[in-house]
Amino acid sequence: MGPDRRLAGEEAREQLGKAAEHQWRERSGQQRGQDQDQQEDQATHFGDLTRPDEELLRACRANKEVVGVGGVRVCCGEVSSHKREKVVVFGGSGFVGSRAVELWGADFELLAPTHAEVDVLDSDGVAALLNAARPDVVVNLAAGAHVDAAEAERGDRNGRVYALNAKLPGRLAELCREINAYLVHVSTDYVFDGRQAARAYREDDPPNPLSWYGESKLAGERLVQEAHPGACVARIEMPFSGRAHARTDFARICVGRLEAGEPIAGVTDQRITPVFLDDAIHALHQLIAHRYPGLMHVAATDWTTPYEYARSIARRLGLDAGLVQPTPFEAFSATRPAQRPKYSWLDVTRFTNQVGPSILRTFEAELDAWVAQISSTVSRV
Ligand SMILES: NC(=O)c1ccc[n+]([C@@H]2O[C@H](COP(=O)([O-])OP(=O)(O)OC[C@H]3O[C@@H](n4cnc5c(N)ncnc54)[C@H](OP(=O)(O)O)[C@@H]3O)[C@@H](O)[C@H]2O)c1
Numbered sequence: 001m002g003p004d005r006r007l008a009g010e011e012a013r014e015q016l017g018k019a020a021e022h023q024w025r026e027r028s029g030q031q032r033g034q035d036q037d038q039q040e041d042q043a044t045h046f047g048d049l050t051r052p053d054e055e056l057l058r059a060c061r062a063n064k065e066v067v068g069v070g071g072v073r074v075c076c077g078e079v080s081s082h083k084r085e086k087v088v089v090f091g092g093s094g095f096v097g098s099r100a101v102e103l104w105g106a107d108f109e110l111l112a113p114t115h116a117e118v119d120v121l122d123s124d125g126v127a128a129l130l131n132a133a134r135p136d137v138v139v140n141l142a143a144g145a146h147v148d149a150a151e152a153e154r155g156d157r158n159g160r161v162y163a164l165n166a167k168l169p170g171r172l173a174e175l176c177r178e179i180n181a182y183l184v185h186v187s188t189d190y191v192f193d194g195r196q197a198a199r200a201y202r203e204d205d206p207p208n209p210l211s212w213y214g215e216s217k218l219a220g221e222r223l224v225q226e227a228h229p230g231a232c233v234a235r236i237e238m239p240f241s242g243r244a245h246a247r248t249d250f251a252r253i254c255v256g257r258l259e260a261g262e263p264i265a266g267v268t269d270q271r272i273t274p275v276f277l278d279d280a281i282h283a284l285h286q287l288i289a290h291r292y293p294g295l296m297h298v299a300a301t302d303w304t305t306p307y308e309y310a311r312s313i314a315r316r317l318g319l320d321a322g323l324v325q326p327t328p329f330e331a332f333s334a335t336r337p338a339q340r341p342k343y344s345w346l347d348v349t350r351f352t353n354q355v356g357p358s359i360l361r362t363f364e365a366e367l368d369a370w371v372a373q374i375s376s377t378v379s380r381v
Helices: 003-027 036-046 054-061 095-104 123-133 147-153 160-178 212-227 250-259 277-290 306-317 329-333 349-355 363-375
Strands: 065-067 073-075 086-090 109-111 137-140 182-188 232-236 264-267 294-298 324-327
Touching: 086 095, 086 123, 095 277, 123 160, 137 160, 137 277, 147 160, 147 212, 160 182, 160 212, 182 212, 182 277, 212 232, 212 294, 232 277, 250 264, 250 306, 264 306, 264 329, 277 294, 277 349, 277 363, 294 349, 306 324, 306 363, 324 329
Parallel strands: 086 109, 086 137, 137 182, 182 232, 232 294, 264 324
Antiparallel strands: 065 073
């Protein structure tokens, strides 16, 4: 790199750093600008909960959401006077990340830059942001998470999928170690080949991914662990939610099909441990609180099959369970571009032992919570 380019890069980083610092202060309500009116206005929107203003307090008492720049939401549940940890969330607009941002607003000082604000593949930009913000914790939910689409890049270590799922978490781990921040990186059950029928996968079972998505995620896990032994890699499985998001999940696909009176394939000979999204977010919160280092599985405490999953949804919503077509795994698998693990089930004993039994629950108990959530949500799909 020549001197001119280095200078340009440094200037860009400095500018980004200033922007990030400014944004951080805005969001934590600590803007120390000259203009007092402007400062009060910002405090209203970004919530200095250590010294909340009246409007924010009213919103908090009414349990309302306050929306800040970049679409970051502060969910006011409880006004707390203790110092809150600074948490940067990457991928905060995604299926998992958007719920983390919603649920954690009252607990942490959150900075969740959108893709438009920070391209996570711009390594210098990410470094500038973290160096300016100096968070206590970084949570990585940015990913190339479309399993079938990822297959088009199989073998391409210069491609976007590998950059997002492998190189990015590795780089984040290096940066977090440098600034002494705890990192939670989210991964997947697809790191396993699903040939283990006897029992659910434990964290130390040998991975052997079948898809490029799984392979790139496994590479990301390893790079994180190498660069930052204090970091946590949390594998989640088939998160599902009653809240609408552009990215759909199996439960909402079922509802859509069954409500339209259309058949849906339900695989009968697969074993899965899907996690209710809110449980996964609470579990990640606990990992942050405990600063757990290493691999952790986050899933339901017992298993089901996609066939039983879909039929249970139909029964609970008064829809026609007869539309769920019993389908062998091999027949379903043949229709997908990416190979999937058959016995894709995660053992959560480690989580329960480390954190306690109150967060992860049986699949039927998760479905109870899911039904309650969709009943209170206007738009189901
Ligand atoms: N959903 C599942 O079924 C599932 C299952 C197991 C594990 N996981 C894991 O859970 C994590 C979250 O997955 P998800 O389902 O929430 O995925 P998602 O909905 O596709 O979200 C991915 C996020 O990454 C962001 N992103 C992608 N490229 C970016 C870039 N270059 N710069 C900045 N942001 C970028 C996206 O923002 P834009 O949309 O604005 O680009 C989005 O916020 C992933 O690690 C995934 O492997 C998911």
